[in-house]
Amino acid sequence: MKKQNLYFDNAATSFPKPPQVAEAIAHYITNCGGTYSRGGYRRAFEATGMVEECRDIIAQRIGCSDPERVIFTSGATMAANTLLFGLGLKSCKVLVSPLEHNAIMRPLNHLAAKEDIEWSVLPHHSDGSVDLERLDEVSKEGVALIIINHVSNLNGVIQPIAKIKEWAGEIPVAIDASQSAGHHTIDVESWNIDFLIFTGHKGLLGATGSGGLYIKEWELQPLIHGGTSTLSHKMVMPDSMPDALEAGTPPMVAIVGLKAALEAKVEPLHTIEDILTAIESLRQSGKYRVYCANNTDQQSELFAVTHKDISVAELAMQVYDRFGIECRSGMLCAPLAHQHLGTMKEGVVRLSFSPYHTKEDIEYLTDSLLSI
Amino acid sequence: MIWLLFKNARAVIKAEALLSGNGVSTKTIAAPAEISSSCGMVLVVEKSLRDRCHQILTDNQIKYTIYER
Numbered sequence: 001m002k003k004q005n006l007y008f009d010n011a012a013t014s015f016p017k018p019p020q021v022a023e024a025i026a027h028y029i030t031n032c033g034g035t036y037s038r039g040g041y042r043r044a045f046e047a048t049g050m051v052e053e054c055r056d057i058i059a060q061r062i063g064c065s066d067p068e069r070v071i072f073t074s075g076a077t078m079a080a081n082t083l084l085f086g087l088g089l090k091s092c093k094v095l096v097s098p099l100e101h102n103a104i105m106r107p108l109n110h111l112a113a114k115e116d117i118e119w120s121v122l123p124h125h126s127d128g129s130v131d132l133e134r135l136d137e138v139s140k141e142g143v144a145l146i147i148i149n150h151v152s153n154l155n156g157v158i159q160p161i162a163k164i165k166e167w168a169g170e171i172p173v174a175i176d177a178s179q180s181a182g183h184h185t186i187d188v189e190s191w192n193i194d195f196l197i198f199t200g201h202k203g204l205l206g207a208t209g210s211g212g213l214y215i216k217e218w219e220l221q222p223l224i225h226g227g228t229s230t231l232s233h234k235m236v237m238p239d240s241m242p243d244a245l246e247a248g249t250p251p252m253v254a255i256v257g258l259k260a261a262l263e264a265k266v267e268p269l270h271t272i273e274d275i276l277t278a279i280e281s282l283r284q285s286g287k288y289r290v291y292c293a294n295n296t297d298q299q300s301e302l303f304a305v306t307h308k309d310i311s312v313a314e315l316a317m318q319v320y321d322r323f324g325i326e327c328r329s330g331m332l333c334a335p336l337a338h339q340h341l342g343t344m345k346e347g348v349v350r351l352s353f354s355p356y357h358t359k360e361d362i363e364y365l366t367d368s369l370l371s372i
Numbered sequence: 373m374i375w376l377l378f379k380n381a382r383a384v385i386k387a388e389a390l391l392s393g394n395g396v397s398t399k400t401i402a403a404p405a406e407i408s409s410s411c412g413m414v415l416v417v418e419k420s421l422r423d424r425c426h427q428i429l430t431d432n433q434i435k436y437t438i439y440e441r
Contacts, residue, residue, distance in 0.1 A: 037381030037412040040402035045388075045413065052385045068382065229412035230380050243380050 011352035024260035063187030086220030206258030
């Protein structure tokens with residue numbers, strides 16, 4: 001009998017990984033071990049080649065025709081900080097979706113306090129999806145950046161990125177793809193977006209420590225300064241991409257793992273309909289309030305619930321103790337989203353899926369929740 | 373021999389793949405201090421292949437400089 005996959009916290013980090021990830025990392029550590037660009041010997045050359053192959057695959061996956069516009073970081077948080085601190089937003093306005101994660105909101109608030117930046121929330125529907133029909137009510141004057149969480153880490157709402165950029169026009173738009181990369185098609189060039197933040201260890205199924213930032217054509221000031229192996233006689237950073245924003249030894253192990261994950265091309269063992277069925281069953285039970293997209297076309301691979309009778313902490317404990325289900329509960333590092341969805345008091349229980357989940361796994365989850 | 377210098381490691385990797393894919397044998401070495409301040413890599417190629425390298429690299433929009441001694 002197939003072993004059930006009871007891990008439903010893939011929005012935090014994905015598990016399991018494709019077996020090729022561990023194999024590639026073990027091979028790299030055991031047999032390769034070179035670093036990026038530092039030296040002319042074969043070991044360094046091979047290691048450098050692996051990083052560049054990974055960059056090529058990532059670029060292809062996000063619809064970017066120039067891989068040099070993709071930089072690697074330790075994850076989405078560092079990518080977001082690289083963007084926000086590097087863009088030069090002093091005394092400007094920033095517009096955000098109501099579902100932003102603290103990877104965006106904490107650096108943004110830090111800058112707001114230090115550099116006279118104002119931020120405000122775009123008009124939206126009750127589920128936090130941006131209300132396209134009301135965008136024309138928003139003044140664009142002084143707006144230097146628009147930030148949109150492509151898929152919410154709280155209720156799984158997919159935002160209409162291309163239409164938001166169409167409205168934004170020349171104003172740069174940054175997409176936080178932490179919860180969408182790997183689950184949904186991303187096409188930075190046809191959407192005409194300016195920045196894309198991604199992480200390697202969630203939907204892309206790589207190891208922790210990998211992530212990055214796509215930058216269309218903007219020049220960012222580096223967040224981190226240091227060695228790049230280029231123009232090494234100078235005590236300032238080079239200005240060519242990707243070196244300009246990649247100081248220090250890259251996270252080789254994580255990049256090697258991410259490359260293997262991307263090459264594995266894992267196809268989901270369930271459909272979005274399986275998740276929509278779970279949502280509907282829980283909603284109809286009368287026991288749960290379900291936090292999800294108003295429009296099923298905008299539902300991604302996660303949603304959240306609260307129980308009418310027991311706390312979220314109690315619910316998470318019960319599903320784990322009685323059914324072995326691992327899930328996230330409480331506040332999800334997204335106070336702005338919790339504020340807008342009315343879940344600031346105790347948070348939610350979040351269920352987030354992996355391509356390795358089967359229809360049967362999702363039915364087991366649903367039945368377990370319904371029995372509480 | 374000629375030394376082919378590139379703006380960064382990514383360009384070295386791309387150039388090496390293109391040249392070897394087109395039958396041009398290269399050797400990767402650490403960039404010598406007298407020709408580059410880079411602590412990374414350069415490609416070394418037989419002098420007789422200079423024109424062939426130029427054609428392949430320019431056809432693929434890879435910028436480079438040549439050092440010869």
